[in-house]
Amino acid sequence: MRFTVVLRTPARAAEPLFAQAPKAWQRMLPYAVVGVFVVSLLPVTIAVLTDDYKAGGGWAGALGVAQTVPLLLAVTRPVPAWVLVLLADTVGAMVLASADNVAGHAWPWTPMSIVGYLLLMVCLGLRESIRTLVGVWLVTGAAGVALGFYDLEVTTTAALLFVLSGAFLAVTGALRGIGDAQQRIAEQESISEAERARRTLLEERARIARELHDVVAHHMSVITVQADSAPYRLPGMPEPVQEEFAAIAASARESLGEMRRLLTVLRSDRANGGNGGNGTSGGGGVLAPQPGIGRIQQLVEATVRAGQPVELSLAAGAAQAAPPAVDLSAYRIVQEALANVVRHAPGAETRVSVTHDAEEVLVLVVNGPAARDAVVVLESSGTGHGLVGMQERVRLTGGTLDTGPLPDGGFRVAARLPLNDPTDDPTDDPTNDPTKDAS
Template identity: 65%
Template sequence: MWRTAREQLALLVRAVRAPSHAATPLLGDAPRALARRAPYAVALVAVAVLLPTTVVLLTSGYALPGAVAGALAVAQTTPLLLAVTRPLQAWWIVFAADVTGAASLTGEETMGRPWPWPPTVIIGYLILMALLGLRESRHTLVAVWLATGIAGAVFELVRSDLSDGSWLLLFVLAGVVLLAAGALRERSDVQRRLTAQESISETERARRTLLEERARIARELHDVVAHHMSVITVQADSAPYRIDGLPAAAREEFGTIAAGARESLAEMRRLLTVLRSDGTGGELVPQPGVDRIQQLVEATVRAGVPAELSLSVGPEAVPQAVDLSAYRIAQEALANVVRHAPGAATRVSVLSDGTDLTVLIVNGPPAEPAAGPLETAGTGHGLVGMRERVRLTGGRLDTGPLPDGGFRVAARLPLAGPGTEEGTA
């Protein structure tokens, strides 16, 4: 029991010896300059009022010499300015000055007057408690409160004939002020931590969304690349039978090509197994392209959105990656129209100039309350997925609201994507 009491006493002593925060001004991180200056203004006004009042009270009411009264008044009030940045150090100065002042007011002149704490001491001390409670930890506040009560109780025991109970009044009021200020500080700290946690969570959510969309794109592109690799394997395997008179070196070269293609296909299947191990399913279906955008527009019309399609793709071959990306961009944009702008007139244009494939979706302002999503198979990641698909093909994406309340999505996808000779020329 005594050991526990000593440990608690040591803890309280350590609490009043070291501050729990850096020497930064109160409200120093406030966005407005007026709020940052407010603590200094309050402390300055308190000192300007309490300093002369304390001098007058000590000299006329308690008959202290002017020099002693002035010294005590300065020590008891001016540390309030220090308390804006270093409240615990200011408390040490004020507490020592208050105790010294109480010990000095033990003459006959004090009879019938507030003792050990005069009114000015109580007011200044409570202001200090408010500044202290807004900065220091709970242990420090408890230690300061107990020290205040112990000092008053000691004076009560030593000179009970002079005491009028002001020590108990200060003890109670200091506890109330410390409790209120400490609760306000802890509430502010909790809000600050919640804000920081929400920011971290939002960053992690955006990062997870990006990674999920990239994994989805990788799963879809597997089928595109696998098709080309399969064609290479079949052509390399059948070349010795389709072409007469091949030398042995050429036959061996075709065999090496076929073996390398088969090995690449096996590696891709293993990669696909990893990408599809998240429980999203691994069904193998033909990947959609520009030719299926007409079905998207028809589904949009059935969902209550008046949509029009302008499709103009030339005879040139559209790379499968571009074909798939164009479809997914149109799918996500139309799904967003149904979700966020139901009933809005929408125009979809897919144009090819031989160099780029342009996908343009423009909708007007919503005409009715929101309904359900267009397709449950959509990515659900909106502009993040569009940006990743455009980046994959080396294209450009332009999105943003329109003056009339509508929205615009424009993607330009090069038909000669990155990595090809035309694309890198």
């Protein structure tokens, strides 16, 4: 975090300067600076008033304390501290007007009071509003003008303090404004990033839902056809059995209708009322069958033709062993992983492995660092869709996903997809998704 971020206006009236700084030494810095000034100015003020201005020892001590000790309030309450210090400086100027050796010295503001006053201007500028700063500056000038009616042979410092205080207030007020602006930008970026991640997650879930509709609709259509044709394929069935098959067909058709109505809100085009998993989508567009593990080899070959060296290890029978959801998820995970390699590590050696056993399908995509002679990397940072999509597909099947960089600069994607139905339903709250943009 940049140090200027802590220069924003405190949230509460008595909150110290830099109270929201990320480090302890930054939060203690205002106290240390003010303490050093008070410890230094107090003895010097008393000595100068006593020795140079020949003010009485009692007056010198009282004015020294009154002009310096209130500076300790500047860290938390700069406006009350400014009122006390200005009052003490004004009273001190009137006392020094009758001192024995005021002629030829700085008046109405002594050098020590000017230093302390400018420290107050810094604290005010870093904290208060523009209206308050303008008021402080004008009151400072008015006090100098009022004291100017004294007819003394002195080196007047009223104009000097008026100019310096205005400059300090302007500079520190500008720094505070920059800090406020940076904080608002950071907060807005944080909100935008959270909304972008949520939108990405919802878009990917909608895409998965559309694809699953096509997969499930196909199987439901097969059930409907088989149930409707059973009396013709198996003649001589008893009447109760025929009624049971008719009920199965009616339930399947009703389920298809409900699925189409629900998926209407997820599709960008209009739903086609005659689509029963026959390969057509809303709007009359013809869709190809959903891809699966059997088409991973074609995907790898296309990637190799694009100039990306990829080695494939595909276990025999993996496509037949996997249910539709796992079959589609495995293909999409490999597809997204290879797309990420092309975007972020062109020319990198890549290995794709799809194996299975009696319980799960294991998808592994590992790539090395980008080739030195490759073209410039297409993208330096991801959009978040890659890993979000992988994570959602793995959650859908009840599996696990392991992704992360490798020591040599490459990247690894490993997904375990159970062949049986998941025992736990994935959460519906998209804000609980632990993935982040590493694609």
